[in-house]
Amino acid sequence: MSEVASNHYLEGLLKTYSQHSSDVTPWLSQMRNEAVDRVGELKIPTKRDEEWRFTDISSLTDIPFQTAQTIPQLQPADIKHHYIQEAATRLVFVDGHYASALSTINNDSGIIAGNLSMLLPSYSAKIAPHLGQHVSYGDNIFAALNTAFLHDGVVIIVPQNISVSSPIQLLFIATQKEVTSHPRCLIIAEPGSNVTVVEDYIAGQEVAYVTNAVTEISVADNAHVNHIRLQRDSNQAFHIANCTATLAHASNFQSINVALGARISRLNLNVQLASEGAECAVNGLALIKKRQLADTHTFIDHIKPHGTSRQLHKCIVDGAAHAVFNGKIMVQPNAQQTDSSQTSRNLLLTGQAQVNTKPQLEIFADDVKCAHGATVGQLDPEEIFYLKSRGLSEQAARNLLTYAFGAEIIERIPVISLKNQLEQAVLEYTQSTES
Amino acid sequence: MSVALQNLVNQPYKHGFVTEIESEIAPKGLNEDTIRLISFKKNEPEWLLAFRLKAYNKWLSMTEPQWQNVKHPKIDFQEISYYAAPKPKEKLASMDEVDPELLRTFDKLGVPMHERAALAGVAVDVVFDSVSVATTYKEKLAEVGIIFCSISEAVQNHPELIQKYLGTVVPVGDNFYAALNSAVFTDGSFCYIPKGVKCPMDLSTYFRINTEGSGQFERTLIIAEEGASVSYLEGCTAPRFDTNQLHAAVVELIALDNADIKYSTVQNWYAGDENGVGGIYNFVTKRGLAKGVNSRISWTQVETGSAITWKYPSCILRGDNSVGEFYSVAVTNNFQQADTGTKMVHIGKNTRSTIVSKGISAGHSNSSYRGLVRVGPTADGARNYSQCDSMLIGDQCGAHTFPYIQVQNHSAKVEHEASTSKIGEDQLFYFSQRGIDAEEAVSMIINGFCKDVFQQLPMEFAVEATNLLSFKLEGSVG
Numbered sequence: 001m002s003e004v005a006s007n008h009y010l011e012g013l014l015k016t017y018s019q020h021s022s023d024v025t026p027w028l029s030q031m032r033n034e035a036v037d038r039v040g041e042l043k044i045p046t047k048r049d050e051e052w053r054f055t056d057i058s059s060l061t062d063i064p065f066q067t068a069q070t071i072p073q074l075q076p077a078d079i080k081h082h083y084i085q086e087a088a089t090r091l092v093f094v095d096g097h098y099a100s101a102l103s104t105i106n107n108d109s110g111i112i113a114g115n116l117s118m119l120l121p122s123y124s125a126k127i128a129p130h131l132g133q134h135v136s137y138g139d140n141i142f143a144a145l146n147t148a149f150l151h152d153g154v155v156i157i158v159p160q161n162i163s164v165s166s167p168i169q170l171l172f173i174a175t176q177k178e179v180t181s182h183p184r185c186l187i188i189a190e191p192g193s194n195v196t197v198v199e200d201y202i203a204g205q206e207v208a209y210v211t212n213a214v215t216e217i218s219v220a221d222n223a224h225v226n227h228i229r230l231q232r233d234s235n236q237a238f239h240i241a242n243c244t245a246t247l248a249h250a251s252n253f254q255s256i257n258v259a260l261g262a263r264i265s266r267l268n269l270n271v272q273l274a275s276e277g278a279e280c281a282v283n284g285l286a287l288i289k290k291r292q293l294a295d296t297h298t299f300i301d302h303i304k305p306h307g308t309s310r311q312l313h314k315c316i317v318d319g320a321a322h323a324v325f326n327g328k329i330m331v332q333p334n335a336q337q338t339d340s341s342q343t344s345r346n347l348l349l350t351g352q353a354q355v356n357t358k359p360q361l362e363i364f365a366d367d368v369k370c371a372h373g374a375t376v377g378q379l380d381p382e383e384i385f386y387l388k389s390r391g392l393s394e395q396a397a398r399n400l401l402t403y404a405f406g407a408e409i410i411e412r413i414p415v416i417s418l419k420n421q422l423e424q425a426v427l428e429y430t431q432s433t434e435s
Numbered sequence: 436m437s438v439a440l441q442n443l444v445n446q447p448y449k450h451g452f453v454t455e456i457e458s459e460i461a462p463k464g465l466n467e468d469t470i471r472l473i474s475f476k477k478n479e480p481e482w483l484l485a486f487r488l489k490a491y492n493k494w495l496s497m498t499e500p501q502w503q504n505v506k507h508p509k510i511d512f513q514e515i516s517y518y519a520a521p522k523p524k525e526k527l528a529s530m531d532e533v534d535p536e537l538l539r540t541f542d543k544l545g546v547p548m549h550e551r552a553a554l555a556g557v558a559v560d561v562v563f564d565s566v567s568v569a570t571t572y573k574e575k576l577a578e579v580g581i582i583f584c585s586i587s588e589a590v591q592n593h594p595e596l597i598q599k600y601l602g603t604v605v606p607v608g609d610n611f612y613a614a615l616n617s618a619v620f621t622d623g624s625f626c627y628i629p630k631g632v633k634c635p636m637d638l639s640t641y642f643r644i645n646t647e648g649s650g651q652f653e654r655t656l657i658i659a660e661e662g663a664s665v666s667y668l669e670g671c672t673a674p675r676f677d678t679n680q681l682h683a684a685v686v687e688l689i690a691l692d693n694a695d696i697k698y699s700t701v702q703n704w705y706a707g708d709e710n711g712v713g714g715i716y717n718f719v720t721k722r723g724l725a726k727g728v729n730s731r732i733s734w735t736q737v738e739t740g741s742a743i744t745w746k747y748p749s750c751i752l753r754g755d756n757s758v759g760e761f762y763s764v765a766v767t768n769n770f771q772q773a774d775t776g777t778k779m780v781h782i783g784k785n786t787r788s789t790i791v792s793k794g795i796s797a798g799h800s801n802s803s804y805r806g807l808v809r810v811g812p813t814a815d816g817a818r819n820y821s822q823c824d825s826m827l828i829g830d831q832c833g834a835h836t837f838p839y840i841q842v843q844n845h846s847a848k849v850e851h852e853a854s855t856s857k858i859g860e861d862q863l864f865y866f867s868q869r870g871i872d873a874e875e876a877v878s879m880i881i882n883g884f885c886k887d888v889f890q891q892l893p894m895e896f897a898v899e900a901t902n903l904l905s906f907k908l909e910g911s912v913g
Contacts (some may be wrong), residue, residue: 008606050502054462091437106795221502288824333830333831334830336463336830346842348842348844348845348847349845350845351812351844351845351846353845354841354842354843355840355841355842355843356839356840357840358837358839359838359839359851359853360819360835360837360838361825361833361834361835361836361853361855362833362834362835362836363825363833363855364830364832364833365827365835365856366827366829366830366832366857367830368827368830368855368857369855369856370853370854370855371852371853371854371855372836372851372852372853372854373850373851373852373853374838374840374849374850374851375849375850375851376840376842376847376848377809377847377848377849378845378846378847378848
């Protein structure tokens, strides 16, 4: 991509910026102004940047994506089928704007949930130490853009020792063509709390749009957060997401990321084990076909001793799709007794499918247990033969094995209705494969 | 780490001495005239000069690579003397005529040539500061039609082979250091195994960098014709110097149908002192082309020396059913930095590759494994297995793994595994309970850790490597 195109594109984006800088808290407007300045200094990455080597997003600049000017009035009936039955609290955003009529907030359990502009006046003291503090944009143009356009977002605060039994659903619906939305989520789990959050991105219609999301999660001492991220955007859409979780003493973070949609998707997931004894499990599944590209970059940073991390990332690639995985695990110099393992498994279903995987270890401490592994392959002919010997057709055997490959991740989702929904999606995917 | 053990780790470099032989040194700096001078001194044909100049022009347009995980002050390429040769002497017919001082140098290094040649049946092509001084066993090899000589000799006697193959595996503009080497290489080894010949002995060269301030630009070319097979050994030690010396070698291997090349290296160049001062910069491009069907290229390396090691012996698996192998042990101590690994590029059908890499870091050193496994769309049934293990000794060092896996063919099967470990207290306790002291226990554990690689080395190298490792790391654990 030429520099001119990139700058032109960014300028176009920033044009709409001023419309949102209404009177807000001074620290927030300062943060946004800094981000705007940073956007001015940065460029859209190209394949020449190591971090974007396999993901060409130059087509992003072909369309002048703007933030939505008008918001369609959706009826609950239109989106009801996307609801998770178990969820007592549900926040719905349409094209990046909060739709209060569609949202349900249940405060019985003691949680504080809502959109940023509503909660900011009363909870500024709780929000300020976290908002924009976990995802540092640095050279990351997309995180900077999101921060520049930060006018609203999700805030969930789980107070000390509160355990929320039902999951919280965050639903982001894109309905308009050639529109950019910048969803923002902030999840603050205070000491000893326990919460499950489902972040769900869906398409209202099959058109091209851009989702540029940022999620920040703070897991305080002894807190437990289950975070499920579902990306079901339109097959013409771009989905770019930056997600950072910061883990305090003896906290636990369970993350499951499923990518089904988007023409080009990119997830940067950052987990900082910032205090002793933190634990995390990061699971990922990319299920793609045709000309889709799914790129997942994860970074698990063991900063303090006695941390544990487990990672399993799977890609199923059909058609001429392309999956990219870059998993970096860092063990900092004093993070002794770290126990970390990472596995990247990739299934190629056709001759045109492509995988680039790079599991990466950087270790600066000697008393650690670290292992990683990666495999790329097709379905095992012996396994197919075994199933055929049991009377299954070739196609049925292949579908069953592909399904089982993906189900390993889906099964880890702690929300039953969502698990069933996704299992169905994997099943449909296997039945539509081209092989 | 106990004091006694510290002392052992910090043993001074035992091969540090300078042999005083009169050298003929070209003035410092690099320009077209330097290249013409090298070419003229070596009495080279016109096409080789053109090759050098083309590489030089490419080099001018290139910049030093920045992606590797090593740090060093910027190299001033105009401060290097690109040609140093012992004063021309009459041609030697036998070993007895070799300069006794030179022979003593090898004695000090523990490689008496007569002994080594006689006992191990190894033909040693001694490269001493870029010019081949003596070659043994040449006649015996000539009987079966094998050409084993210095590359400058090959340029004079077999120009057609050099012209046909030089730069075909590592093109002149391949990378910054390869381009530099192509422009200024002074000497190196050339080996040609004719059709159907199994080389009757292991071939060996002994590299040594002498003359402070002169970088060495070795060029090695090995060609195995159809059905031929050869095992080639390269071993290095260097005297102690305080200014950094640049070493940018290029090694090219070509294996035709059913041919088999095994290339083994033990590298123990001066690594700098315990404060990271001095030491060799070892920036090497090594690549093998498995061109024919069923051909095989195998790299084995034991990297213990050099302040900075930057090398990726690679295999281009073009022939159907060809095999690529890479076995590596990289040991870093004090302030050494190693960024090493391999590239396996699968192009032909049913190609197979194996990567076994063991990294040991101690002191303040950093060692990285950087590897690429690429399976192209045409490589049906390709198979790769990679294993890279690291061991950290002490909490000031670092181990890094950067494996790139790129697969464009669904019938391929690629597996990668990596682990990190340390020498456990319980392991040491077990040894001491059996009456084995900590020193020996560590040596045994490390040798066990590297066993998979040492097994691939020819016998006498395996012995040398085992000793070298114990010597490098003795007492780093306590």
